Amino acid sequence: MNPHYLERFFSPRSIAVIGATDREGSVGRQILENLIQASFQGELYPVNPKHDELLGLRCYPEVGAIGAQVDLAVIVTPAKTLPSLVRACGEEDIRSALVISAGFSEIGAAGEHLQAQMLEEARRAGVRLMGPNCLGFMRPSLGLNATFSKGVALPGHLALVSQSGALCTSILDWAQESGVGFSTVASLGDLADVGFGEVLEYLALDPDTHSILLYIEGVRHTRRFMSGLRTAARLKPVIVIKVGRHKQGALAAHSHTGSLVGMDDVFDAALERAGVVRVFSIDQLFSTAQLLASGHRVRGGRLGIVTNGGGPGVMVTDRAVDLGVELSSLSEKTLDKLNALLPAHWSHNNPVDILGDAAPSVYQDVVSVCLQDEKIDGLLVMLAPQAMTAPSEAAQAVVDAIEKQKKPVLTSWMGGAQVAEGRAIFAKHHVPHFSSPEAAVEAFSSLARYHHNQALLLQTPGPLSDARPPDVEGARLIIEGALAQGRKQLNQIESKAILRAFHIPTVQAIEAKSPHEALVVAETLGFPVAMKVQSDAILHKTDVGGVRLGIRDAAQVRSTFNELMAEVQLHRPEAKIDGVIIEQMVHSSSSREVMVGVVRDQVFGPAISFGMGGVYVEVLRDRAIALPPLNVFLIQRMIERTKASKLLGEFRGQPAANMEALEGVLLRVSEMVCELPWIVEMDINPLFVDADGAVALDARIIVERLSVLPRRYGHMALHPYPSHLIKRLQLTCGTNLTIRPIRPEDAKIELEFVRGLSAESRYFRFMHALQELSTRDLVRFTQLDYDREMALIAVLDQDGEGEVEVGVARYSINADGQSCDFALVVADAWQGKGLGSRLMHELIEAARARGLAEMRGDILSDNHNMLKLVRSLGFSCRLNEEDATLQRAALVLRGE
DSSP, X not given: OOOOTTHHHHSOSEEEEXXXXXXXXXXXXXXXXXXXXXXXXXXXXEEOTTOSEXXXXXXXXXXXXXXXXXXXXXXXXXXXXXXXXXXXXXXXXXXXXXXXXXXXXXXXXXXXXXXXXXXXXXXXXXXXXXXXXXXXXXXXXXXXXXXXXXXXXXXXXXEEEESOHHHHHHHHHHHHHHTOEEEXXXXXXXXXXXXXXXXXXXXXXXTTOOEEEEEESOOOSHHHHHHHHHHHHHHSOEEEEESOTTOOOSSOOOSHHHHHOOHHHHXXXXXXXXXXXXXXXXXXXXXXXXXXXXXXXXXXXXXXXXXXXXXXXXXXXXXXXXXXXXEOOOOHHHHHXXXXXXXXXXXXXXXXXXXXXXXXXXXXXXXXXXXTOTTOSEEEEEEOOOTTOOHHHHHHHHHHHTTTOOSOEEEEEOSSGGGHHHHHHHHHTTOOBOSSXXXXXHHHHHHHHHHHHHHXXXXXXXXXXXXXXXXXXXXXXXXXXXXXXXXXXXXXXHHHHHHHHTTOOBOOEEEESSHHHHHXXXXXXXXXXEEEEEOTTOSOGGGGTOEEEEEOSHHHHHHHXXXXXXXXXXHOTTSOOOEEXXXXXXXXXXXXXXXXXXXXXXXXXXXXXXXXXXXXHHHHOOOEEEOSSOOHHHHHHHHHTSGGGGGSSOBTTBOOOOHHHHHHHHHHHHHHHXXXXXXXXXXXXXXXXXXXXXXXXXXXXXXXXXXXXXXXXXXXXXXXXXXXXXXXXXOTTSOEEEEEEOOGGGHHHXXXXXXXXXXXXXXXXXSSOOSSOOHHHHHHHHSOOTTTEEEEEEEEEOTTSOEEEEEEEEEEXXXXXSXXXXXXXXXXXXXXTTHHHHHHHHHHHHHHHTTOSEEEEEEEXXXXXXXXXXXXXXXXXXXXXXXXXXXXXXXXXXXX
16 A cells, blocks of 8 residues: 555654754744754755754755755745745655645735645645644654744544644643643644545545544535545544634525524534534643543443442533433442442442542552443442541552453542542553543543444445436426526425425425416315415515415415415515515324424535424424435434424324434435535424325425536535445356445445455455455455545345355555546456456546546566456556556546
8 A cells, every 4th residue: 555645744764854943942943943953863954055964964955956865845924935845845746745834825815826826836736735823733653843932742543633732832831730642733723725534535544543532623625624524533533612603604594594503503413424524612622632641431321330428429420411421320239249348328229429538549559340230331430538538548449340340440539638649640651540530431432432433434325215216307497497597595386396306205286377277276186275375575574464374265266366366565666576475284283293394504514403383493493414315224214313203203192203204205305415516504493203104395495506526525524435336247158247336234244255365365466465455454445535546346145145246356546636546356256257358348437527637556576367367457557666566557537
């Protein structure tokens, strides 16, 4: 595997500091001092035309004078010098630059122009930039401190990635006192080029990084961000804090959904779908970091509590309930053991109150017993200093009890001077300790939610359900027709027509332009009917008296028509009224009113909401948000988070609502937003759901013309499962196979496939001796971001016994975004049957459809069959200049 291009940033062999100086208090001097004092093992080259020597190192007038390969340039010169300096770096084959300098987009239009010039020079020269306006980064285990911070990081396995340099220095100060170490501390600044997504991809595969903390102010390059976030979260815990939760949206909302769903709601939904956990304060971030630094992982959400005081036990129980943390029930075996250890009046429940006079030996025994209980996933041990307690001895007893335990143990020795020595004992042995039990529970909650959210990360829904295909073309024509007339808001009839194109049941709506037409329509539909004013200028008709329900006879229809027109004109005299919509009344004594909505977030694209419906929707503000595409599992999780879910079951003699019908509507709405990128906002309100099914009574859709039609599903933060790539074929031997994109649930057959390859086939594929895929490799090979990589597997259905994988071809897009590397391996028994050729053909076509320009890969020179195959497919092959044992195969996918 080729090294990640960020290796040149995070593991450089040589660094040029452009703008280094000897001036006291300057950034240029502080960075050079930090690099020297951290004992960086590579070459350091200060660059400043005003000096011949700096801090004992030879100083160069320009990067062109260095005369040696430089992996990383650290630039601390004024902003106006950056475009020319980046160009100079490119000319000297310096491909990575850390820009500490400020004075770019953060200062306004002039800075934005300068930043654009710098980025253009970087693009031309092939230089990647980190920053600008950043603190820099540290890699403590490598002796690398390329920051101007006066604090240093201890070596450890926690990574911190932040847009704020000030936050980095604050956390470093706290970490020193707490004994928490880091694998990486990176301040990314303005994210002009290298962003969170790329750094997360790197840290996901960094063996020194076991957990990741993120501080986010804003997101650019959404797809890359989500891809990196999901890649990292598959392999290690990721904890996020984001500021600006209550910032108002830039655009006024036109629908109920738009006013209900804020940017922060969608950000939460994105994080949940990525399998990561969000915290909301620096204290929570510190608490979670301390638990992560201990190296223990939460494998479930059930917490046990041991305390020597009833009051603290009640306090921490309250906080656990607030956070949704489940308190473990104690097994009968555990209760019997505790009864033998404790006085008769102990609590006999969780929290385990061992009473105020508990000796250190009691702490040790009780903690040991609780950790053996299979119903306990983590344990919080608390001590409140009392006359009979020995805090230091009790702390050592806890350390001894958990020495060989893998379950996470958190401690809270409450107080000050009396417990200080006990806390020091915990710090010495890397046992997470918290000044308050509430902070400990918050940390446990964060890690428990990470474990819980992994189920969401594994979901890979397709864009369409397996039911009847929707009439996407018909819906598109309706939208284009409205836009051609200069309208962004679809009328009721158009909105419902789009719903029906996606097989969502609706109440039929017919427009009438006169009292007579209204009468004819009402007689045609059948009484009773509902009548609603039709006007493109009026979105919420109830607000202007534009709705009448339960019209039961012909005379009432004509009089209601005139009343509606008069009342709406009274409230909105400037509005053009087109007529009145007539609908048949739908009523069931057991129906529930819910709302399904769509809003397009400026960062994450379309998001789907669900909650209680009706006219009070904005007052009740009951909603759950999810990013499409959805499947039944995700929909059920979404519904469960709402108050509306409590009304959908059996209630006061009413039968349960038809959940399958409701899930079907949400699946179809997911299809709509996948296939119709023009939709900005949508309400289905109310959606009536009862025991018989679901039907949309009212719908409004707002659309927008697209200046450039995005690549398929390019408007979404998450790429759907590419079901359009599924192919069924018959080999020349007559065997029927399926070629399809790999899914997370294919981990077992992928493992068996690699295990079944001959030693030679494994060596040809992986280019080193490999017996079996590691868990890390298995996750990486089966849990894909389909926007950046593809793996097509050939599977054979074994007559109801499941699928067997017999071949796989995959590509991964390179950093340039234009080329990809490929790999292919076929089971030994299936070689020579044309399967490899067919897999490669499908992979090449998928790469072309993705818009890639070139496919390439390294092949061992003695892998003659593979070389013959790729040449037959049009690849050119030449000797790899860096390794004579390899041939570099390349195929041009599209012309310039």
